[in-house]
Amino acid sequence: MFRNITLGQYYPAESVLHALDPRVKLFGALVWIISIFLMDGLFSFLLATGFLMFLIVISKVPFSFMVRGLRSIMIIVIIASVFNIFFTPGNALVEVGALRITDKGIINAILMAIRMFYLIIGTSLMTLTTTPNNLTDGLSRSLSPLEKLRVPVTDIAMMMTIALRFIPILIEETNKIMKAQMARGADFDHGGLIKKAKNMVPLLVPLFVSAFRRANDLALAMEARCYSSGKKRTKLNPLKYARRDAIAYIIILSFLTGLILMKIFL
Amino acid sequence: MSFIFDHVSYTYQPGTTYAVKALSDVSFQIKDGDCVGIIGHTGSGKSTLIQHMNALLLPTEGAVYYNGQDISDKDFNKSVLRSEVGMVFQYPETQLFEETVMKDVCFGPKNQGLSEKEATLRAYEALKMVNFPDDSFDQSPFSLSGGEQRRAAIAGVLAMKPKTLILDEPCAGLDPAGRNELLSLIRRMNEEEGITIIFVSHSMDDVAETVKRVIVMDEGRLFMDGDPHQVFSHEKELEEISLSVPPVTSLIDRLIENGFFKGMEKKEGYTVTTAKEACELICSEISR
Numbered sequence: 310m311f312r313n314i315t316l317g318q319y320y321p322a323e324s325v326l327h328a329l330d331p332r333v334k335l336f337g338a339l340v341w342i343i344s345i346f347l348m349d350g351l352f353s354f355l356l357a358t359g360f361l362m363f364l365i366v367i368s369k370v371p372f373s374f375m376v377r378g379l380r381s382i383m384i385i386v387i388i389a390s391v392f393n394i395f396f397t398p399g400n401a402l403v404e405v406g407a408l409r410i411t412d413k414g415i416i417n418a419i420l421m422a423i424r425m426f427y428l429i430i431g432t433s434l435m436t437l438t439t440t441p442n443n444l445t446d447g448l449s450r451s452l453s454p455l456e457k458l459r460v461p462v463t464d465i466a467m468m469m470t471i472a473l474r475f476i477p478i479l480i481e482e483t484n485k486i487m488k489a490q491m492a493r494g495a496d497f498d499h500g501g502l503i504k505k506a507k508n509m510v511p512l513l514v515p516l517f518v519s520a521f522r523r524a525n526d527l528a529l530a531m532e533a534r535c536y537s538s539g540k541k542r543t544k545l546n547p548l549k550y551a552r553r554d555a556i557a558y559i560i561i562l563s564f565l566t567g568l569i570l571m572k573i574f575l
Numbered sequence: 576m577s578f579i580f581d582h583v584s585y586t587y588q589p590g591t592t593y594a595v596k597a598l599s600d601v602s603f604q605i606k607d608g609d610c611v612g613i614i615g616h617t618g619s620g621k622s623t624l625i626q627h628m629n630a631l632l633l634p635t636e637g638a639v640y641y642n643g644q645d646i647s648d649k650d651f652n653k654s655v656l657r658s659e660v661g662m663v664f665q666y667p668e669t670q671l672f673e674e675t676v677m678k679d680v681c682f683g684p685k686n687q688g689l690s691e692k693e694a695t696l697r698a699y700e701a702l703k704m705v706n707f708p709d710d711s712f713d714q715s716p717f718s719l720s721g722g723e724q725r726r727a728a729i730a731g732v733l734a735m736k737p738k739t740l741i742l743d744e745p746c747a748g749l750d751p752a753g754r755n756e757l758l759s760l761i762r763r764m765n766e767e768e769g770i771t772i773i774f775v776s777h778s779m780d781d782v783a784e785t786v787k788r789v790i791v792m793d794e795g796r797l798f799m800d801g802d803p804h805q806v807f808s809h810e811k812e813l814e815e816i817s818l819s820v821p822p823v824t825s826l827i828d829r830l831i832e833n834g835f836f837k838g839m840e841k842k843e844g845y846t847v848t849t850a851k852e853a854c855e856l857i858c859s860e861i862s863r
């Protein structure tokens with residue numbers, strides 16, 4: 310059931326992208342998100358596509374693995390595109406009652422779909438090549454200046470680590486409970502919407518119970534090992550920049566500069 | 576003939592870097608009325624194996640037949656299989672969800688299409704069978720102790736009146752009395768009602784006391800398959816795959832090595848597996 314969600318999953322491999330410092334990758338993801346909104350002409354689109362393809366190739370993550378994760382996002386993209394097709398003003402191509410399909414609408418819908426796919430592929434490249442722990446590490450380091458403003462960055466990072474850690478556990482638990490209820494004759498696949506929702510009760514109740522129990526156990530275990538929030542913590546493996554990280558920063562910045570120049574001059 | 580496993584292999588998440596081959600080329604048969612124990616070290620594929628018997632997993636290679644029908648066939652009726660084959664999972668108490676124990680035990684029978692009344696009767700019988708305390712029938716399952724939850728969960732499967740009962744480590748975490756009760760219930764169901772039993776356990780004692788046939792799994796392969804007396808006479812081989820023999824077996828074997836019980840050492844491929852058999856042997860030695 311949840312096998313097809315690759316979003317936020319780590320794919321172990323040995324590549325340059327995997328070896329990069331998580332802060333670089335976070336910065337890269339941020340730049341990528343900005344660049345998706347900068348990209349409007351054909352050339353900037355080609356540049357971004359080329360850059361994305363380059364990243365996919367050096368990441369050594371099989372393309373088919375990434376695409377599998379896109380399937381579950383498809384519905385959202387389709388809904389967004391449909392809205393775009395029908396609700397963008399412009400020259401009407403087809404008109405049925407109150408619904409009109411316009412030329413601008415179609416272009417917008419296509420652009421929208423491409424932007425969303427690029428957004429997802431780009432950001433999942435980051436999560437696919439970075440372990441969750443590394444990611445939160447990078448995030449808490451990148452955000453550490455905010456500590457001066459009394460933002461509890463380390464606590465937030467800890468919460469994220471725990472949340473990410475629990476996702477696979479909960480998926481496994483869901484599978485287990487689902488199987489146990491199926492063995493007692495529960496049916497999760499058939500019936501209408503309301504029936505399906507009702508059939509979820511035997512799955513959701515045990516899942517919540519076990520999630521709360523786990524959370525409770527974890528809190529106790531952390532307290533037993535003297536964890537307390539708000540204390541300054543040191544790291545076992547502090548993050549250190551290497552030469553490749555500097556090169557990566559240069560590449561990312563030149564990509565961004567290229568896009569901005571195109572936006573201004575083309 | 577209820578189950579035939581024909582060169583079954585199973586891989587979790589095939590085609591990804593997370594692929595794990597949990598079963599490889601497993602073949603055996605289970606006949607109606609058998610009482611089979613499955614042993615093996617952790618991760619040897621026991622739970623994976625038994626989930627095939629309920630069509631919760633389908634073999635990635637090979638085939639599993641239930642009463643002559645391939646469970647992977649498109650028109651194979653899984654709901655009939657699941658109502659005839661009851662499955663008690665490892666830590667079954669995690670599947671409790673209803674407001675009261677009674678309602679929870681009714682869940683299975685109701686899914687079989689029984690009426691409210693029939694389901695309640697079945698649930699009552701099942702709860703009685705596992706010796707669940709009468710005054711807790713209408714309590715919330717979440718307010719029970721671990722052992723009581725376990726009983727309620729097992730009753731939830733028994734209430735479906737399965738012809739085959741699969742139990743995955745049902746005794747883990749039970750107190751000695753609870754364990755003895757459960758084991759004798761399993762034996763009774765097999766001997767008196769002819770229910771086929773498949774019993775997974777890490778306790779060699781429990782297996783030796785309960786079953787008539789033992790299947791040993793190692794790294795997803797079928798390592799041994801036979802009578803407990805025969806299987807447990809291979810102490811060395813079992814120890815090599817991180818298993819052991821029941822303590823009584825070990826004791827009697829040491830005694831035989833030291834010259835006691837003349838005549839026993841000639842019985843190749845046979846050993847004592849339960850306290851009862853050991854007692855008989857020792858008594859006959861003393862009275863000789």
Ligand SMILES: Nc1ncnc2c1ncn2[C@@H]1O[C@H](COP(=O)(O)OP(=O)(O)OP(=O)(O)O)[C@@H](O)[C@H]1O
Nearest residue numbers: 587595596597615616617618619620621622623624
């Ligand atoms: N859902 C799953 N996804 C991926 N791999 C799995 C999954 N379930 C089990 N495995 C793997 O399959 C192998 C066999 O697991 P299985 O649960 O069948 O072992 P087991 O003999 O029941 O162990 P135990 O005695 O601990 O219950 C193990 O290596 C395990 O890591």
Ligand SMILES: [Mg+2]
Nearest residue numbers: 621622665743
């Ligand atoms: Mg198991």
